[in-house]
Amino acid sequence: MEPSKRLARNLVAESKAYGYTLTIWGGGAILVAHYGTPDIVRVAAYVGGALVAMTLLAAVAFGGLLAEQHQPEGERPPVASMVHIAATGGSLLASYLVSVGGQGRLPPALVFSLVGFLGTALYNTLLVFEDSLGRVVGSR
Template sequence: MDPRSRLVSTCQAEAKAYGYTLTIWGGGALLIHAFGTPSPPDVFAYVFGALFGFALLVGYAFDSPLSSGGRDDDQRDGDFLAASTIHFLATPGNLLLAYATILLLAGTGIPHWAAYFAVGTEATLAYNVLTLLEDYIGELLSVPRFQRG
């Protein structure tokens, strides 16, 4: 495999995790800015919030927790818009939602751990929903490929 093809494969494989990492890190940084250094319960609440958000997504996507395939096993490997791997919508869009959530919660006097849990959940849910929107936009903008006969 030539280096450029390998880089294409690597970018495709890492794109969603890379954007999610920026989302989670950015959301945590915004929480620290608003609430100060997190206590151990705050950190655990943030992580459990993210896990809860992912559990909600998995619960929707799969028919059963023991299922090995989703509701729609049709995988399209080749049709994507490279720009959608950069996550210009999902990452900053989610950070705006996280910031709005933090601003709403900061003035309520709720325990810090609850804010961390809420933002962890929101970050996971919103990021994944926004990547679906990016994929849809990518499908609309991608140039159709001609099939070889």
């Protein structure tokens, strides 16, 4: 396989995980900047918030948690939709606003939970928006 095709295959395979990693890592870094190194309760709250969001999104997308996964085959989104600027940037902006807005007003564990939840929920929701926008722009 020629190098450019291998690179293209790698980028397609990594694209969604790459953006989500940036979102979750960035959200955690924002929390650490405002609250310091988290204890186990705050870590569990952060991870728990992300797990709740993923559970809810999966239940909605697949019609229930016990439904079989059916992934679309043959989809060909535009390359621009792989960058995830809106999904990552929007999620990190929400993480920042919750972190700053909750400081001194909400229990830190709740803020950590909200940032984990919003990072996951917004990232995945905004991916749908980015993909739709990319298809509209790409079809012109």
